[in-house]
Amino acid sequence: MKKERNSLKYAALFAWHWLCSGFFLGTLTLMGPVRRITDHARAAGWSETGEKAAVFALIGVLFFVSLLCARLLADKTAAAGKAGRYGLPAGALALALLALWFWLTPSLMIDRGMKSDAVIVSGTEFVFGPYPGEERLSGLKEEGYTAVISLLSPAVVPFEPVLLASEIEEAQEAGLPLIHLPMLPWISSNDHVEKALSELLAKGSGKYYVHCYLGKDRVNVFRRMLAGLSGDGAQAAPPPGSARTLYDIKSFERGAITVLAKDVFLMPYPTDEEFFGYVLNGSVASLVSLLDPANPENLSWIKKEKEIAAKYRLPLASYPWRSMDTAARKKAVEEIKRLKKPTAIHAFLSASPDYAEFKNAYRD
Template identity: 35%
Template sequence: MREEGVSAETEAAVVRLAILVLIVVSLLLAGWFSRRVNRTSLGILKFGLPSLAVGLAGLCMGWWLISAQGGDVAESFVGSRFTFGPYPSEARLAQLASEGYSGVISLLHPAVVPFETRLIGEERRTANAAGLEFIHAPMLPWVSDNEESLNIIKGVVERGHGRYYVHCLLGKDRVRIARRWVQELNPMAEIGWVEGTEQYEKNRQLHDGMLWERGRVVFVGDGIFLTPQPAEDEYMLYLLPGSNGPVFSLLDPHRPEDRPWIEEERRIYEGNGMELAVLPIPVDPYDGHVALAVADRIRRSPGSKVVHAFLSLDSGRSPSAEAFVQALYSGLPPLPPALFVEPLFRGRARVIAPNVALGPRPRNDEFAGTLHRRGVRKFVYLGDAQDSEARQDRALCLGAGLDWRGVTRESDLLEIVARGGPWYVYGPMAELLGPKVARGMGPALPVRISNEEAGVP
């Protein structure tokens, strides 16, 4: 549903409704069935119908297990040292032995009962009969600590010889984590995929506009995807396999609301042989120069990468995501619009360019108070600097260590705000000169990019 543009909230509501309907219908049918069986005096119905129901359930389970097995599928190329795919059938194990494979590495986990518990035992016997070494490196098919499993695989990689078939049940998610680990341990290792599984890998590449649980993924140029905080399934599908690059978190470890999310995310990555780079952009107090430094560091990181705040860029409630994109594109210390939703005492201010906000004259305590916490460090009075209000504001700002200047000409204003900042402009000529800044340096946020080959200007 997400691939078709349905929102995460709608998808979740549909899934919950479907589960509720299934539970209600199952309870009603079970109640009706039990009453009919208990009322009958015919033994063939009293014992035969429940036995039939159990038998049909067993057939369905058996069909699912058989269809999940890999069967006799060919590799995408021959000669690989590690080949990744789905659970192998008995015939496939015999084929692997005939092709010179040394063993199989099974990622199936005994906790996934009854399916994988049974398959582990069957494969162990069949592999040994075929002369293949059976190596068990169990991984759960959801986010979990896989350190022990990865250490087992590491031992195989460090042997430096032999060919191995690595598999989970369906050959989709767990094998992608194992593949990433093998390639990190030995970038020169020969890698092969069972035919058909490569397409699944391509489908798990991030793309601009895809919907995650907490919002939309946005491509911002230079191989950078900006996402919201990942949900558990999104770690497994898009991040732990490493195909989308390293992950940078913009959350602030000094913020009580952010700390548990950072700790949980770090635990997930460390348990899967990865590192989380935490480059916080604090939002209270906010400093545009910090955002500029973070954007510059991530921009210089080679290859594709994933950057996330907690909420998505298009939520309008993610100052750190906005600041990151503004800094990335402007090269200036930015003012995120999400920090200016709440009005000042004399009215609402708005961000008209990446590093410029326009608004009413601040109250005395807002210069070094509210506006300073929102990242404003410099003020431009649009009007005669000799006005009484201007002289009062100038004295107040200089006393607080803030930059203040008066401007009446458009050219002077544009020259000033084109450098440094962040700036707050106000005064009697604001309605006249403010739009000039917006046209010359705006908008506050860059126009969204859709070409994923594009770079950041």
């Protein structure tokens, strides 16, 4: 066996089994242990760092388990008779195809309790939901929808390009126009969406079904952009349970999140992922920065936040806490309490003096 393991044929068998079994085991891991851990981490208030560490630990275990499985299967294939030499690789391929089918069937990933919801802006109705299958597309046509707006991006490989191609074909068969506005699940590279939205609103009529993969983060950011263009901030709020909120997490990458009052949160400066998942998804109505431009280290962060808030039409107020005297701070707290809620207030780090001082001032 040692001699066979040094052969090119054995290396090819090992690579085949590692690819196929690794993909299958990876799918099981993501849909089982990883999903359970992330759900628990968010419910228990783990930081993003802690959550990622747990996930990476599982990925490490998966890596070694898949290696062992691949070696075992390669050994058995090399030592087997004709039936085994073909049957074992074919079985591994079947498992990989099963996993691929799972990923290409979003209905298996969708929360069964999820419901579509709608907003009407300037006479145009937008209905938000998850990826529609062939049957759902036909139903949308019968229900009188003008078009489907797909936010799937070819850059989110390997699944979204395949799903998008299927959707284009199925929409054509259903006789339903499809508007493709690829939207990436982070805060940049989505400028084209705003332009297209403006053009749709200018028409003043129509009914559109808007979706990404699961109908969560990207559709809620789309909703935020829509509300900004319409000037109706109320439209930005997602329905209960359809978006992550700051109640769902107790820590960000840069520190803890404190609930100061009902729908009032004190947090550190969000990372790009945290902005997209917890702030720009319509669950925050007012954003407040405590960063002081007198500190040169804050300038780039202040500039970045202003650009994000302007782009996604999120009201942003700035109170340079470090430079304010006692009277100014008291007035600032009173003004912040009158802002539309939910309100998210941030220093840069939760361990900073500004964070602690503001928390005490707000609660006094």
